[in-house]
Amino acid sequence: NGEVYRYYADGEWRVSGSGKSVAIVNPTTRQTQYRVQACTQEEVNKVMEVAKVAQKAWARTPLWKRAELLHKAAAILKEHKDPIAECLVKEIAKPAKDAISEVVRSGDLVSYTAEEGVRILGEGKLLVSDSFPGNERNKYCLSSKVPLGVVLAIPPFNYPVNLAVSKIGPALIAGNALVLKPPTQGAVAALHMVHCFHLAGFPKGLISCVTGKGSEIGDFLTMHPGVNCISFTGGDTGIAISKKAGMVPLQMELGGKDACIVLEDADLDLVAANIVKGGFSYSGQRCTAVKVVLIMESIADAMVEKVKAKLAKLKVGPPEDDSDITPVVTESSANFIEGLVMDANEKGATFCQEYRREGNLIWPLLLDHVRPDMRIAWEEPFGPVLPVIRINSVEEGIHHCNASNFGLQGCVFTKDINKAIMISDAMETGTVQINSAPARGPDHFPFQGLKDSGIGSQGITNSINMMTKVKSTVINLP
Ligand code: G3P
Numbered sequence: 001n002g003e004v005y006r007y008y009a010d011g012e013w014r015v016s017g018s019g020k021s022v023a024i025v026n027p028t029t030r031q032t033q034y035r036v037q038a039c040t041q042e043e044v045n046k047v048m049e050v051a052k053v054a055q056k057a058w059a060r061t062p063l064w065k066r067a068e069l070l071h072k073a074a075a076i077l078k079e080h081k082d083p084i085a086e087c088l089v090k091e092i093a094k095p096a097k098d099a100i101s102e103v104v105r106s107g108d109l110v111s112y113t114a115e116e117g118v119r120i121l122g123e124g125k126l127l128v129s130d131s132f133p134g135n136e137r138n139k140y141c142l143s144s145k146v147p148l149g150v151v152l153a154i155p156p157f158n159y160p161v162n163l164a165v166s167k168i169g170p171a172l173i174a175g176n177a178l179v180l181k182p183p184t185q186g187a188v189a190a191l192h193m194v195h196c197f198h199l200a201g202f203p204k205g206l207i208s209c210v211t212g213k214g215s216e217i218g219d220f221l222t223m224h225p226g227v228n229c230i231s232f233t234g235g236d237t238g239i240a241i242s243k244k245a246g247m248v249p250l251q252m253e254l255g256g257k258d259a260c261i262v263l264e265d266a267d268l269d270l271v272a273a274n275i276v277k278g279g280f281s282y283s284g285q286r287c288t289a290v291k292v293v294l295i296m297e298s299i300a301d302a303m304v305e306k307v308k309a310k311l312a313k314l315k316v317g318p319p320e321d322d323s324d325i326t327p328v329v330t331e332s333s334a335n336f337i338e339g340l341v342m343d344a345n346e347k348g349a350t351f352c353q354e355y356r357r358e359g360n361l362i363w364p365l366l367l368d369h370v371r372p373d374m375r376i377a378w379e380e381p382f383g384p385v386l387p388v389i390r391i392n393s394v395e396e397g398i399h400h401c402n403a404s405n406f407g408l409q410g411c412v413f414t415k416d417i418n419k420a421i422m423i424s425d426a427m428e429t430g431t432v433q434i435n436s437a438p439a440r441g442p443d444h445f446p447f448q449g450l451k452d453s454g455i456g457s458q459g460i461t462n463s464i465n466m467m468t469k470v471k472s473t474v475i476n477l478p
Contacts, residue, residue: 028319033091051206051208070111116173148467152231170463259290276310316364338357338362
């Protein structure tokens with residue numbers, strides 16, 4: 001209806017002085033669905049100023065009160081699950097049921113964060129000096145965790161709510177202020193989520209949400225001297241951010257090429273179910289999606305048949321109908337995916353289904369007999385297309401996994417637990433799942449990537465720790 005959603009600063013919903021807006025294109029209709037403010041650098045400066053002031057008071061607010069407000073926000077978030085999920089359906093074509101789960105999971109994440117924060121931040125340490133050679137017991141060191149200051153959170157389009165609260169919750173419980181820059185696709189869902197924190201009654205200026213073009217405010221935000229920590233989830237942009245950011249702690253999750261290694265003794269029904277779920281949920285647009293299957297040649301035919309049968313049953317269509325496969329987020333994503341598929345086709349991969357695309361909607365495709373000279377063997381499609389590479393030894397599978405520039409997660413299917421653990425040890429990834437597809441959750445588990453997949457470790461506990469620093473006071477006795 002032409003209305004432009006306002007951005008959130010100093011506890012108010014504001015119109016940008018730029019007079020400009022950014023369009024959010026519905027991936028299904030490919031029409032403009034919403035518009036958000038195109039914030040200016042000056043507005044970012046203002047937000048940083050008030051955040052700094054609000055943070056000082058927030059850090060002095062008792063921990064139990066901070067937790068109480070987070071619990072309140074979590075409850076409000078869950079109450080608002082329907083309108084927020086509707087935004088996710090329209091902005092990022094997330095299947096309706098998954099959109100609801102994302103919001104509910106987010107509420108649970110915020111509550112758990114409040115509880116975990118109370119536990120881990122409520123503890124400090126006392127050290128005595130005489131344990132170190134040459135010292136008497138005349139020094140007592142009291143240390144506890146204190147906030148960093150202003151945390152900048154930049155979540156990706158695929159979980160604009162959940163991967164926002166996974167940064168907001170830990171930042172706030174630890175006594176930080178929070179500036180959120182949501183992804184363009186997903187910005188309205190994120191603004192609505194921020195509204196839930198607003199309703200919970202957090203102090204003015206403590207949380208802000210600035211929307212706009214990355215080209216205008218992206219670098220400006222990440223290089224801003226007011227920022228004391230950056231938590232980013234997304235693609236290659238994260239590598240650029242890590243090079244430009246100042247001397248502040250960084251938490252980065254930047255995608256993956258999660259390998260699924262299948263041994264000869266694996267339960268093939270379990271493998272097929274996990275390949276379909278792991279490779280194709282939300283149309284493959286998850287960092288933790290299965291992105292390459294490395295399967296022993298002797299069982300490959302049987303597994304491919306099982307996966308084909310399951311893929312044939314997936315519902316392909318609009319997210320409103322709760323389809324399994326929905327349009328990918330943008331036309332350029334669809335074009336990129338198509339480029340990988342065409343390259344594999346030219347180089348002789350076997351298509352298990354006919355390649356089909358209408359607009360941003362790509363039908364699920366399994367590519368068999370993929371070889372290392374094909375781009376899809378290494379690149380991350382972020383779409384419903386999955387390569388299968390046939391291997392003749394486990395070492396070959398491990399070698400392919402480790403030759404990737406990514407190292408987020410991986411999985412191995414076998415009934416032999418000793419082999420599974422040896423393979424897990426050999427895979428250079430942040431996590432290895434045994435007999436299940438990769439996944440970030442449960443959200444309190446550590447979540448980290450090696451190499452180009454990221455910096456630091458997430459998960460509720462790790463994020464709280466990362467958004468604090470240790471402060472010591474030493475009592476010196478005469
Ligand atoms: O793509 C984002 C990544 O964090 C995936 O999360 O829950 O789908 O494993 P999840």
